[in-house]
Structures are given as structure tokens and as C-alpha cells.
Amino acid sequence: MTNNPHSVAYAALLDERRRELRALMVQTLPYRRPFVWEVGCGHGHFLTAYARAHPDKWCVGVDIAGERIERALRKRDRAKLANLHFIRTEAGLFLECLSHESLLSELFVLFPDPWPKLRHHKHRIMQPTFLTTVATRAAKDCRLYFRTDYEPYFNDTSAVIDRHARWRRVEETWPFEYKTVFQSRASAHRSLIARLQP
Numbered sequence: 001m002t003n004n005p006h007s008v009a010y011a012a013l014l015d016e017r018r019r020e021l022r023a024l025m026v027q028t029l030p031y032r033r034p035f036v037w038e039v040g041c042g043h044g045h046f047l048t049a050y051a052r053a054h055p056d057k058w059c060v061g062v063d064i065a066g067e068r069i070e071r072a073l074r075k076r077d078r079a080k081l082a083n084l085h086f087i088r089t090e091a092g093l094f095l096e097c098l099s100h101e102s103l104l105s106e107l108f109v110l111f112p113d114p115w116p117k118l119r120h121h122k123h124r125i126m127q128p129t130f131l132t133t134v135a136t137r138a139a140k141d142c143r144l145y146f147r148t149d150y151e152p153y154f155n156d157t158s159a160v161i162d163r164h165a166r167w168r169r170v171e172e173t174w175p176f177e178y179k180t181v182f183q184s185r186a187s188a189h190r191s192l193i194a195r196l197q198p
């Protein structure tokens with residue numbers, strides 16, 4: 001417990017954000033139906049194409065950048081896709097606020113920020129703790145699709161998954177090809193698919 005007025009104000013702000021996010025998620029997430037989640041969806045190019053091609057799947061993209069989510073929502077509205085939603089939020093906060101009735105069927109992490117400097121690796125999304133939290137919110141046989149143009153991040157993520165008790169790399173075909181903004185700028189990329197273990 002702290003009496004620092006800045007910490008108190010920050011904690012209150014975060015509580016308010018959690019309340020708003022939970023309310024938004026109740027409106028936008030399917031009840032007791034697994035959904036496809038894209039982390040760091042940017043302008044939503046990939047997930048819009050994916051949702052259009054899979055009208056039977058519920059798709060939700062999140063990104064911390066408000067301007068990117070606004071563009072993604074405009075794209076969704078133009079495409080008139082009722083199975084697609086975008087939410088501005090940090091991925092960890094999204095998982096924290098996710099109702100226990102909602103489970104992930106697939107997770108896409110495409111060209112996440114690579115944070116190349118060793119001292120910045122802690123900011124990377126693909127961390128053991130993140131994978132553990134995702135595993136607790138994932139439906140049976142959930143697949144994680146990861147793609148990057150930064151070879152060291154690919155190698156580090158492969159190692160993190162290989163050491164993780166709940167995820168196994170699998171040799172499967174990439175389920176859907178559609179270039180993201182960062183993919184169209186990259187000269188090459190590496191992909192991996194992991195499957196949730198029972």
C-alpha cells in the first residue's frame with residue numbers, strides 16, 4: 001500500500017481502464033465460444049482478410065496504439081464484417097480482463113516489436129509468463145502462430161516455446177497468407193506454429 005498521490009492516481013486510472021475494458025469485452029466477445037485473437041494487429045490488414053475468409057470464426061485484434069485501432073475499425077466497418085472486432089488495449093491487460101467464459105482458439109503474433117537490445121528483451125511479448133497466461137485462457141488444441149523478420153527473435157521464441165511445458169512446436173502449414181504492413185516491408189521472415197498441450 002502506498003500513499004504516493006501519483007501511484008494512487010495511477011492505480012485508480014488502471015482500475016477505471018479495467019472496468020471499461022471488461023464492459024467492452026462483454027459487448028464484443030462471444031459468450032462461451034472460442035475466438036481468434038491477434039496481438040499487435042496494427043491497422044488490422046491481416047485480421048480483416050482472415051475474418052472475411054472465415055465468416056464462421058469470431059476474430060478480435062488488439063493493439064496499444066489508438067490511431068492504429070481507429071484505422072482497423074474503419075476497415076472493419078467498410079468491409080461490413082460482423083465477426084471482427086478491434087480493441088485498443090495492452091495484450092496483458094486484455095488477458096487479465098478476459099472473462100472465464102471466453103477462450104482463445106487461435107492466437108496470431110505477427111511481426112511483433114523485436115526489441116533487439118538485450119536490456120530491452122523484457123519488453124518482448126513472447127515471454128514464458130505471457131505463454132503461461134495464454135495457456136490458461138486457451139481452448140483445447142489452441143494454435144499459436146508467430147511470424148517475424150528478425151531472426152534472433154525467431155530463435156529466442158523457438159527456445160522459449162521448446163522450454164515451455166504447455167506449448168509444443170508443430171510442423172503444420174501456415175493457415176492463411178495475407179501480408180501485414182510489416183511483412184510487406186520485410187525482405188524475409190520466419191514463422192512458427194505451436195500447439196497447446198493438454
Ligand SMILES: C[S@@+](CC[C@H](N)C(=O)[O-])C[C@H]1O[C@@H](n2cnc3c(N)ncnc32)[C@H](O)[C@@H]1O
Nearest residue numbers: 040042063064065090091110111113180181182
Ligand atoms: C511492429 S508492429 C506490427 C504490426 C502488425 N502486426 C504488422 O505486422 O504490420 C507491432 C505492433 O504491436 C503493437 N504492440 C506492441 N506491444 C503491444 C502490447 N503489449 N499489446 C498490444 N499491442 C502491442 C504496436 O503498437 C504495433 O502496432
